[in-house]
Amino acid sequence: MLFNSIEFALFLPIVFLLYWFIAHKNLSVQNFLIVLASYVFYGWWDWRFLSLIIFSTLIDYSIGLALKQTSSEVKRKVLLWTSISINLGFLGIFKYYNFFLDSLYNLMPGLQTTNGFNTLDIILPVGISFYTFQTLSYTIDVYRKQLEPTKDFIAFSAFVSFFPQLVAGPIERATNLLPQFYKKRNFNYNLAVNGLKQILWGLFKKVVIADNCAVFANYIFENSSDLSGSTLLLGSLFFTFQIYGDFSGYSDIAIGTSRLFGFRLMQNFAFPYFSRDIAEFWRRWHISLSTWFRDYLYIPLGGSQGGMAMKIRNTFIIFLVSGFWHGANWNFIIWGGLNALYFLPLLVLKKNRQNLDIIASNSYIPSLKDFFGMVSTFTLTVFAWIFFRAENVNHALNILSKIFSRSLLSVPYYNGLSKAIGLVILIFLFLVIEWMGRKNQFAIENVSLIKKRPMRLTFYAFIVFLIGMFMHTSEMEFIYFQF
Template sequence: MLFNSLNFAFFLPIIFCLYWLINKNGLKIQNILLLAASYYFYSCWDYRFLFLLIFSTLLDYFTGLKMEDAKSLKLKRFLFWLSVTVNLGFLGVFKYYNFFAESLISSFSHFGITLHASAINVILPVGISFYTFHGLSYVIDIYKGRIKPERNFVDYSLFVSFFPLLVAGPIERATHLLPQIKQKRVFDYSKAIDGCRQILWGLFKKVIIADNCAEYANMVFNHSSNYTGSTLALGALMFTFQIYGDFSGYSDIAIGTAKLFGIDLLRNFAFPYFSRDMAEFWRRWHISLSSWFKDYLYIPLGGSKGNLWMRIRNTFIIFIVSGFWHGANWTFIIWGFLNALFIIPSIVMKTNRNNLEIVAQGRLLPSFKELMQMVSTFSLTVIAWIFFRSASIGQAFQIIGDLFNRSLFTAPHNPPRPVMLLILVVFMAVEWIGREGRYAIENVGLRWPPILRWSFYSIIIVFIGMYMQTGGSDFIYFQF
């Protein structure tokens, strides 16, 4: 069931109404309803995936309890590594088996050795990377003594399976979400309205920005050898907006939906395309994943406490692992490597913590220096996205090679429709104006007369209705 589908448009109001109608019956009943709704939501893709989700939930739930009750450190360590191994094992089989098998065969073929390995034809369970990381962080936090295990199975299951975040995040922490699940929730009208506003903006990003940019980006990347540098540049630019509109749009819908049920999820995007350097970009893009890798990989490796070589090594490790997390393809690994390479200068010069506040805070326009910093950071990001979107490393290098030649200065073939370019300009203008909020239209129109404010929302709804596909279109991050 997609957020941008008619099915979800019926599903959400029904669950919302039932949820608050049974509020007087107690928190336990509300959580059971949310858990049942979450399992139904997930089973709409393929009911067989549900068994894997429940198995993962049971594994980490009982591992947490057994580690707490373990009589010896040796037993606790065994239980911990058993859970980690099984979780990563399932992720490895479903997501990476074919990649490793094909890479091994290719490596040996260079030495004249022919290997035969059977490929497995399996469907990647939607959201497996996200709920696996939920469970891993929970088990790690218990092992490190940061939290106590949750003994209420319904509450823990809801933490793992809460439907707004289940298939594409944000990646939540038990320390943040579980206390909210266990606390009585009272309906807050202003919070619900704020949630609806964030859902609306998320749908606009997905349906209007991402899906329309996808048409042009797919045309260019699917036939990249046929186009000139200027057309390839436009294709890369359209994909840059597509992935932002798609994934940040999903996050906005997820966070807004959770607010309808009185729950706050972690922020996942903070206007990353207005960043002044790559370090700032990664503090603002997919925040829940970046912070997960920082807390559970970067810091255990030594973080920034070691010498310069250790900091550089640790940076490359987390970015390459992050790239591999996104998919079983060398293009994602190169994408991660490139981002590490782009961020290294700021680590070497110790400027990676320079830009902690949003650009031009309290001002309408940035300074010339800030503008140039944003343009250069955005350009590096676009180049990295070419590897992310390309089907192979060869195609990525072909695009970049064709991009940087004289044809870059020729007129593009089949340029995007002028109306699409105008919508992009308006979209970025709204994002810029609203960049100091948690999402772009959080504070837009709050002081306007009601008729003007609701007209603004109505225009967005009409645009979404005009462009929305009947069955909805997949979100990019479902494949991860």
């Protein structure tokens, strides 16, 4: 079920009413309703893959209890690696099996005729990378004795399948989300209103910015061989705003929806395109995944404790694994490696933690140093996104070769380009609002600071008008559903 669909517009108020008016007196009933609603939400796409979520839930629930009952370190490690192997095994089969097999055959073409292995004709279950990492966080934290295993199977099932963030995150830690299912939840008017505002802003990002950028970005990338370098650069810019509006928009809707039900999820995006260096960008982009890799991979590898060679090795591992997490394609691995190269000078010069504050925190205008840092970081990010969006590595290299040619100096042009002028104005408006709200959890969180109520209502009505004005007649899937 898509957040930007008629089905969800009907589904959400029904679940909300049942949750607060029918099930509000009993915590277990509330949690059971969340499980049921989550299974309907996920099964709407393909009910067959519910078996994966249920099986993963049963495995990690059982292993969590078993970890509590044994003090033998050998048995505890066996249990931990059983959970890791099963969860990553499912992920490997559905997401990476064909990639590894095709890569092997490309390296050794003769092997394809001598063995009996064939690629699998299977569909990638939506959100498998997200809920797999979420359940793994539970098992690992229980193993580390940072979290008590739960005996409440319904609460644990709700944690694994919680529908607002099930499909595309944020990837919640068990230590944050699971305890919220144990506590009685009373309706909080201010939290719900705040959630509605975040849902509204998320829909604006998705429907107005991302979906309309997608129209132009898709055309330009799909017809790159016929277009000039300047037009391809424009298409890359459109994709840059498409992926941000799409993914951060999903996170906003997920976090806002969770607030309607009394839950608080972690912030997943913190205005990353206002970053002054790549290190700051990765502290602000897909925060739940970046911190997951930091805590469960980077630090166990030694983190920043060793010499410079170890730090560089660990950094490259994190970025390459992050790229591979996004998809079974060499494009994503190169994208991850490119970001590692961007990060490397900061690491070597020990400047990777120099921009921890909010840009221009005491001013409406950034300093020249911050401005140039922001522009250069954004430019590097745009070029990295080309590998993320391109069909394959050769496609990305061909686009880059055209961008770095004389045709870059020409005026961008293709049929229909004139329609993009209105979108550029919308992107500018979007950036202004994001800039004004960059100190908040989301851009329009503190519109309430506008003292006159009619002005606040006019602003919200304007956002709703833009959503209705620029909404496509058919729902467009979120980019990260494919991951």
